[in-house]
Amino acid sequence: MKELALNILDLLENSAAAKAENIMLIIYENTDKIHIELKDDGSGIDGNPNRLLDPFYSSKNKKIGLGLPFVKEIVTLCQGSMDIQGKPGSGTNISFNLPKGCIDLPPLGNIVSTIITFITLHPEINFKYEHVIGEKFSIFDSQEFKTMLEDVPINHPKVLKLLESYLENNLKNLYGGN
Amino acid sequence: MKSLEDLKKLRDQIREDIKIRAKGERVKITIGMGTTGIASGAREVLKAIVNELEIRNYSDIEILQTGSIGLDAKEPLLTVEKPGLPKVTYGLVTIEMAKRIVVEHVINSQIIGDWVIRSS
Numbered sequence: 339m340k341e342l343a344l345n346i347l348d349l350l351e352n353s354a355a356a357k358a359e360n361i362m363l364i365i366y367e368n369t370d371k372i373h374i375e376l377k378d379d380g381s382g383i384d385g386n387p388n389r390l391l392d393p394f395y396s397s398k399n400k401k402i403g404l405g406l407p408f409v410k411e412i413v414t415l416c417q418g419s420m421d422i423q424g425k426p427g428s429g430t431n432i433s434f435n436l437p438k439g440c441i442d443l444p445p446l447g448n449i450v451s452t453i454i455t456f457i458t459l460h461p462e463i464n465f466k467y468e469h470v471i472g473e474k475f476s477i478f479d480s481q482e483f484k485t486m487l488e489d490v491p492i493n494h495p496k497v498l499k500l501l502e503s504y505l506e507n508n509l510k511n512l513y514g515g516n
Numbered sequence: 517m518k519s520l521e522d523l524k525k526l527r528d529q530i531r532e533d534i535k536i537r538a539k540g541e542r543v544k545i546t547i548g549m550g551t552t553g554i555a556s557g558a559r560e561v562l563k564a565i566v567n568e569l570e571i572r573n574y575s576d577i578e579i580l581q582t583g584s585i586g587l588d589a590k591e592p593l594l595t596v597e598k599p600g601l602p603k604v605t606y607g608l609v610t611i612e613m614a615k616r617i618v619v620e621h622v623i624n625s626q627i628i629g630d631w632v633i634r635s636s
Contacts, residue, residue, distance in 0.1 A: 339554070339555055344554050344555065344559065347549075347554055347559060348551050348554050351549050351550075351554075351581070351583075354581075355583070403550045403551030403552075403583065403584065404551040405551055408551070451559055451560075451563060452559065454563065454566075455559045455562050455563065458562060458566055458579055459547075459549065459562075459579060459580065459581040460581075483523070486520060486523050486524065486527070487523070487527050488527065489531070490527045490530045490531060490534075493579070494530055494575055495566050495567075495569040495570035495574075495575055496526060496529075496530055496570055496575075497526065497527075497530070498566055498570070499566075499567075499570050500522070500523065500526055
């Protein structure tokens, strides 16, 4: 994958496939590292979570792709760390830490595009996104927008366009200034 | 969006729009969002579709995702089902192709035969 944001989209699709109703994405950045955390309340993981890192492992019930093995590869190349938690019925929690100086680390990339894509395809999932950069942070909660939109779907093309510029603006404020 | 007022305004505008335009028949678009689909550009293709729909003010549509369907070499894959037309899958879809598929097939009911890899 060319961007970490694409790895994140792949992992988000796993959560959707695991029938998650609530998903939270946390991105924490400082000058030295990037920390990404994904929590969902989907079906969790049956058995040892680490087997999901094996690209040759597949379960017939669960359609999960190579999302986790790809993340694991970056973590190994960059000597970062990774943690997967999840029992059947209690959701899944994936987190990984990557040092920013690593030459093999893909850029975070277009995280707004990843979020908009996910909301387009899964409007029914409540999606929270928290992005922290140094001392600054921004929080997005799709539930708040849905409440405001009442009967109008959150994935209507015009709503998506507005959401996109809203998220882009938030991100610009995060990265810009002091 | 500057304020929540903007969102409310847009909501009311969309509501009015749906009342006037909605014909009740929805086009179903399915995009491959497995690992291979994502790695080969499905996210950008989907964004181009949503963008084009927004520009053309067309929203009688349902956008769904699917995992790998065994045609990884042809990703990004896009399946379009429009009432009255055969269900068609396009392969190796680019951003430019996605825009044309929305205008010609989704809106104007003209299947783009050259790009079809599967039809049923």
